[in-house]
Structures are given as C-alpha cells and as structure tokens.
Amino acid sequence: MNKKHLNLSKNPLKPSLFFACSEKLQDVFIIIAKISLLVGLVISVLFIFYESFSTQPHLLYFSSSTRINPDPISPTNLSHILLCLSGSIATYKDRSIYNSKWWTPNQTRGFLWLDKYPEKNIGKGENSKQIRVSSTEWTRYKYSSRSAVRIARIILDSFKLRLPNVRWFVMGDDDTVFFTENLVSVLSKYDHNQMWYIGGSSESVEQDVLHSYSMAFGGGGFAVSYPLAKKLVNRLDGCLDRYHYFYGSDQRIWACITEIGVTLSRQSGFHQFDIRGNPYGLLSAHPMTPLVSLHHLDYVDPIFPNQTRINSLKSLMGAYRVDPNRILQQSICYYQKRNWSISVAWGYSIQLYPMLLPAFKLEVALQTFKTWRSQKDGPFTFNTRPMNPDPCKQPVIYFLDPPVQQEDNSGILTNYKRFGARNNCDNDAYALAMTLDRITVSSMKMDPEYWNR
Structure with a gap:
C-alpha cells in the first residue's frame, strides 16, 4: 500500500493542504474587498465635498430619456400649440371680428378667456374659438390691477385643462393677430423639451424703460414651453402676491419666470406694435424673420389706405395664406x-x-x-x-x-x-x-x- 496514502488515512480529521490554501486565499480576498470599499467611500466623500463647494463648472452630464410628449421627435405643428388669449366681456363684441380673420376652425387650438360668458347674441358667428371663463381664484390675491391678476393666471387655467400633446403655451390678447403658420416656423426651431420663454419687446423705448427690456410684451404674444409652464404654474400664485404692484400681467409672468432662471429668447416677428399713426414705414421694412403677430390695430391707421381696418387685415391675410413665410x-x-x-x-x-x-x-x-x-x-x-x-x-x-x-x-x-x-x-x-x-x-x-x- 502507498505510504503517503497510509499516512493521510491515519488522521482523517487533519485538514488537507488544498483546504488550507483555500482559507488563506479567502482571507486575502476579504482584505482586498475591505480596502476597495474603504477607498470607494473616501472617493465618494471627496466628490461630494468637491461638488458642494467648488465654484468651477463641472463637465459631468446625465442624459435623460424622459420626454414630455409621447411623440417627441416629430416636427412641431399647429396641433402642438395651445393659444391662451385674454379678453373681457367689455371688449369681446368689437374685437371678436379681428380674431375671426386669423383663427382657423378645427385647426387652431386654444381658448379665449373672459371674465364672464357673453350674451348669446354678442359676437355670434364672428368668433370660432371656444370661450372659457377664468377661475375666480384670482380674486384672493393682492393687486394693483384686478384684470392683470386674472390674465396672468390664464396660463395656469390653461395648464389645468391637461390637454394632450401640448408643447407650447402661447399667450396673447383678444386684439392680437397671429400668423399661425409662421408661429409654427419659429417655435419648431426650439427644443420643446427644454425651458423656453420666447417673445419680443416693445417698439417704443419709453415702454421698455417703463417695464423691462428683458420682458416679452403680452400684446405681441409670447410662447412658454411645456417644461417651463409646468414649473411656472407651481409658483405662480406666490409670484402674484410678491409682484402685486406691477402694472401688467406680462410683467408678473416675466418676474416669475426670472425666478426660475429662464431668460427671454427674442424673436423680432412678435410685434407689440406700441406705435401711433401710420404703420406703413414699419411694415414695409420688416426684418428678415417670419411675421408672427400684430397688435394694437385699433390704435394705428388702417394697414392699407382707402380701406377699413378690418378690410386691410383681410387683404394682408389673403396674401399671407398664399405664401405664409x-x-x-x-x-x-x-x-x-x-x-x-x-x-x-x-x-x-x-x-x-x-x-x-x-x-x-x-x-x-x-x-x-x-x-x-x-x-x-x-x-x-x-x-x-x-x-x-x-x-x-x-x-x-x-x-x-x-x-x-x-x-x-x-x-x-x-x-x-x-x-x-x-x-x-x-x-x-x-x-x-x-x-x-x-x-x-x-x-x-x-x-x-x-x-x-
């Protein structure tokens, strides 16, 4: 019988050389694991301190697969835009005829928000938009202008409707004329999944000085992307109290958006039209950008001479519909x-x-x-x-x-x-x-x- 075999068999409880080596390796692995965990912990703590106290920009980016819309890569079209127009029962009858010249039934999405419902015979047949009445919640806030508070909350009232596939909320007045295909051309250049505040300033320097150069004037219209609107409506009510002394609704919206950290992206096709007299010189030298909106048409001469204001707008819209851009x-x-x-x-x-x-x-x-x-x-x-x-x-x-x-x-x-x-x-x-x-x-x-x- 093999001697080595006999010696091992005499003491069956004595551990073999194989198991002795395995236990030593296990101890080594445990030590290495502990060291690795300790090093990782130290690195994590140092990283947290670096991120917290460093003033240098960090080249660290995280991609997000979260999308606001179910079809995020499709081009923006008119169905993705919700128009949120402000008006009142006092002006509805006269201004609804302007709206009927540019609003396209069954294509344009949005609402005209009034302080109360009009009588059935007022504006009948002149306005294809669906009428909404502002929530009465606006009455509980501080104000220097009650109507400005109500109008500022229209974006909140519109957001609460939870309509599908809305990429942009576009604010305007009941006398704002939108050239909707050009509005699409402008907004489609922007990523609607990011926070954007898009519009134009006043033409008159005195108005910009009085209000702000960095504010989008509401009569010319301005656009708020869905992600920005989502943040805006969550803090809007607090902003209304903080900025109760402002004159207009657009000032209140601008101040609140500024708190979020978003600045105005200017598009010169939005026209507040803060001018008086004959608009000919301004319209005949339009900048190289899509015509998006006009405003205050009741306060300037007719666009075309020897025509009424309404017929002038009709003539301009006729040419626009043939070649919008x-x-x-x-x-x-x-x-x-x-x-x-x-x-x-x-x-x-x-x-x-x-x-x-x-x-x-x-x-x-x-x-x-x-x-x-x-x-x-x-x-x-x-x-x-x-x-x-x-x-x-x-x-x-x-x-x-x-x-x-x-x-x-x-x-x-x-x-x-x-x-x-x-x-x-x-x-x-x-x-x-x-x-x-x-x-x-x-x-x-x-x-x-x-x-x-």
Whole structure:
C-alpha cells in the first residue's frame, strides 16, 4: 500500500493542504474587498465635498430619456400649440371680428378667456374659438390691477385643462393677430423639451424703460414651453402676491419666470406694435424673420389706405395664406438702365426711388409713426429714417392690389397699384417713374425650411 496514502488515512480529521490554501486565499480576498470599499467611500466623500463647494463648472452630464410628449421627435405643428388669449366681456363684441380673420376652425387650438360668458347674441358667428371663463381664484390675491391678476393666471387655467400633446403655451390678447403658420416656423426651431420663454419687446423705448427690456410684451404674444409652464404654474400664485404692484400681467409672468432662471429668447416677428399713426414705414421694412403677430390695430391707421381696418387685415391675410413665410419679407432690387432702386415688402407694398440708394438705407424703416405713450418721433428700438421733405427724393409708393394669383409649380404673381396723386417734383427721372401705374412681382413659394438654414 502507498505510504503517503497510509499516512493521510491515519488522521482523517487533519485538514488537507488544498483546504488550507483555500482559507488563506479567502482571507486575502476579504482584505482586498475591505480596502476597495474603504477607498470607494473616501472617493465618494471627496466628490461630494468637491461638488458642494467648488465654484468651477463641472463637465459631468446625465442624459435623460424622459420626454414630455409621447411623440417627441416629430416636427412641431399647429396641433402642438395651445393659444391662451385674454379678453373681457367689455371688449369681446368689437374685437371678436379681428380674431375671426386669423383663427382657423378645427385647426387652431386654444381658448379665449373672459371674465364672464357673453350674451348669446354678442359676437355670434364672428368668433370660432371656444370661450372659457377664468377661475375666480384670482380674486384672493393682492393687486394693483384686478384684470392683470386674472390674465396672468390664464396660463395656469390653461395648464389645468391637461390637454394632450401640448408643447407650447402661447399667450396673447383678444386684439392680437397671429400668423399661425409662421408661429409654427419659429417655435419648431426650439427644443420643446427644454425651458423656453420666447417673445419680443416693445417698439417704443419709453415702454421698455417703463417695464423691462428683458420682458416679452403680452400684446405681441409670447410662447412658454411645456417644461417651463409646468414649473411656472407651481409658483405662480406666490409670484402674484410678491409682484402685486406691477402694472401688467406680462410683467408678473416675466418676474416669475426670472425666478426660475429662464431668460427671454427674442424673436423680432412678435410685434407689440406700441406705435401711433401710420404703420406703413414699419411694415414695409420688416426684418428678415417670419411675421408672427400684430397688435394694437385699433390704435394705428388702417394697414392699407382707402380701406377699413378690418378690410386691410383681410387683404394682408389673403396674401399671407398664399405664401405664409414670404409675407412682408423685404427684397431690394435695382433697375440699372434707369437708375431705379426698388424695395418690395411682399404681399403689402413697393417703394420705387428714381435714383440709386444703397441697400443699407432702404432696409431702414421710414418714420411714418410715433411712439406709443408720448406720441413723439422716437426713440425706437430700431433705426428709422425721416421722409425726405424734398418731393423729388420721396419714393413712389405702390400697394398690393388683391387677389394674389397662384400659378402652377408654386409660382405666385402679386400686383401692386400706385398710390397717391402726382407730386410737385419737376425732375424728369421722377416724372418717368410716376408713369408706371402698376408693378407685377413674380416669385416662387418660400420654403419654410429657409428659416432653419
């Protein structure tokens, strides 16, 4: 019998060499694990202290798969926008006709929020929007203006409806005219899953100084993304008490959004229209951006001469519906054979100068209007140029002569008719220009993707 085997079998309780080695390895692994845990704990504590007290930006990002909407990657369209318009029973009858010119039934989403329901015969057939009455909860807050408190809470009333697939809440007044397809073009450039506050300032510097340059003026409309609206409504009531001394509802909203840490993203297509007089100069030199809104149309001259305010809006909307993105877009042309400079505000007006003028002058608005409050010649938040008193240096002006003609292959013809009698200029070049009674402009339909380039 094998001797080694006999020796082992004599003491069966003595541990084998294999198990002795295993226990030693186990002890080593336990020690290593304890050291690893201790090192990890120390690193974690140091990281917490670093994050808490360091003033340096941290390059540490966490991606989130949480989405506000069930279809987050689809392009934004009109169905994703909820319009939250403020009005009152006192103004509803007169202003509802403006709303009927731009609101598209069964396509536009939103509500006109009033202080009480109108009588059945008031505004009947003029307003396709669904009427809502503001919650009476607004009456319990401090105020300098009761209506401003009610209007500020309209975004809260709208949010509480919990309507599906809302990406944007867009605030406006009952006399705000929205160009909804262009509103879509502007908002689609932004990630609706982030917090955005989008709008425009007042045209009159005196208004911006009185209220704030960093505030979106409510009459021109402003947009709040769903994530920002969610945070806003949770703290809005407290803001109403804290900022009870403010004048307008838009100031209260702005102050509350500022507390959240979101600043205004400016879009110059939102027009508060804080001007008086003739809006021609401003509209004929519109910046290169989609026309999103107009406001205060009852406080300026009709957009088109020899038309009522309502018919003027109807004419402008007629051109807009044919080519939404091109409406009011300025094109500058030169006819060198006759030394003519021509500025076209598509769908609205043409200015013909029987002389060569640089483009940087033509893109500046003619001063045909005054400031909102003081009714002075300025200042404004954009450059203006006075109408030259010399009749030979004034433009020959043409206005759109509807209807707009749409041709095959997306081609569009717009006709413009000369406005006004011959002036007192004896210049031969000017006299030649005055013989031109009509101008026809041919264009292709503008691609909305142009704004994303």
